[in-house]
Amino acid sequence: MHDKTQQVLEWAVSEVGVPGIVAEVSNPDGTTWFGTAGVADLTTGAQRVPGELVPIGSGDKAFIAAVILTLEAEGRLDIEDPVSTWLPGVLDTGGYDGTEITIRHLLSNTGGLFSTGLAPELVARYTSRSAFARHRFDAWTRQDLLRLAVSQPPVGRPGERFVYSNGGFAVCVALIEQVTGNTYAQEVERTLFQPLGLTSSYVRPEGETTFPGPHPRAYSTQFYKDGVDPAGVTPENWESMVEEPGLAPLDVTEFDTSWEPGNIVSTTGDMLRLISALAGGSLLPPAQHRKMWTTVSTEGANWLPHTRYGLGAFELDPAATGGIPVRGVAGSYWGHMFGALATPDGERALAFHTNTEAKSWELLFELARTGLAG
Structure with missing residues (x-):
């Protein structure tokens, strides 16, 4: 039934250079299909298997948004609230104005915040293989992430344009905790x-720097050349700064990922349920579902095309x-690429993971x- 999907997995290994990949598909009749290609471990040759624990990267932004939309449905906030209503002062520095930036702006990446993933302070810790080795177990606190979010000037007025910014979601996590008095983890649960x-x-x-259950090894070649100044890296020139192709990948399985605002670990099976519910509207009330899928253009933003x-x-x-x-979530960072996709009715869904970055x-x-074709 999913022969073409299996062919894509094999193409990813043979042509794209992915060490190992898994994909899981849910069909309208309630059945699921699981496919794999490549290996979970380049040293032992172990195969990838169902139920592996993997970080979902920026897929966690959908979790953050869904928590906030649930709080709105409960009458505890409004996504049109200025951030300063709940977190006074947090976005009132470095040229930002928390009275003008709303929760909706942050969740849609239109708040004018700079692209936090390219912040020199963050990039410098992982810019080269040697830097990664020194900093892979560095811990980032919530205050670190809030400070990082405003460490560079705004890139536009609130609502002006889309610029992908992890920093806005770090602010949203802090806002969830402020509104509820609970931890972010408790509210996600x-x-x-x-x-x-x-x-x-x-x-x-x-x-936590590894996983409490079965997981693949993770491999990366996502490093800049030696001598690259992170301060000179921009969304326009970063590709020219990366190291030369052909180097053996670095095993980055053990890694403190606390710089990721949502920092969620999941499985392809769980993410099938999540994306089906979010895409199809079975989780959020109708008003909040419509808000989640009211979209803005990403054209010209050097992001996912x-x-x-x-x-x-x-x-x-x-x-x-x-x-x-197709509706979906995706994320990529050192050693991992994750995606979960579904048709708007939630009837067909696919989740996949590669043990290297995009x-x-x-x-x-x-x-x-292939996986969502009727």
């Missing part, structure tokens, strides 16, 4: 993990997916074309 039965998913606790962005999630242009409307976004589009 209450509003998402329990209602959807995501029994294998969790927010990484402080200090052929997309429009909602609140913590995106829609793909059907012209790039063989005519199939080598080509075309992989995501190919999986959408």
Whole structure:
């Protein structure tokens, strides 16, 4: 039934350079399909298997958005609230104005915050293989992330344009805790993990640098050349700064990922349930569901192509997916690429993971074309 999807997995290993990949598909009749190619461990040759624990990277932005939209449905906040209503002073520095930036702006990456993933302070710690070795176990506190979010000047007025910014979601995590008096992890458990039965998913606790269950080894070649000044890296020139191709990948499995605002570990099976519920509307009330999928253009933003962005999630242009409307989440960082995609009715869904960072976004589009085809 999913022969073409299996062919894409094998292409990812043979042509794209992925060590190992898994994909899991849920079909309208309630059945699932699981496929794999490549290996989980380059040293032992161990195969990839169902149920592996993997970080979902920026897929966690959908969790953050869903928690906030649930709080709105409960009458505890409004996404049109200025950030300063809940976190006075946090966005009132470095040229930012928290009275003008709303929660919706942060969740849609339109708040004018700079692209935090390119912050020199962050990039410098992992810029080269030697820097990564020195800093891979560095811990980032919530205050560190809030400070990082405003460490560079604004890139525009609130609502002016889309610029992908982890910093805005770090602010949203702090806002969740301020509004509820609970930890972010507790609110994710209450509003998402329990209602959807995501029994294998969790927010990484402080200090965790590996996984408490089966997982693949993670490999990276996502490093800058020696001598590159992180301060000179921009969204326009970063590709020219990366190290030369052909170097053996570095094993980055053990890694403190507390710089990731949501920092969620999950499985492809759990993420099938999550994306089906978010895309199809079975989790959020109708008003909040509409808000999540009210999108803005990402054109010209040096981000995932052929997309429009909602609140913590995106829609793909059907012209790039063989005519199939697709909603999804995705993330990529050192050693990992994760994606979860679904049709807008939630009837068909696909989740995948590679044990290296994104080598080509075309992989995501190919999986959408094959795995979600009717």
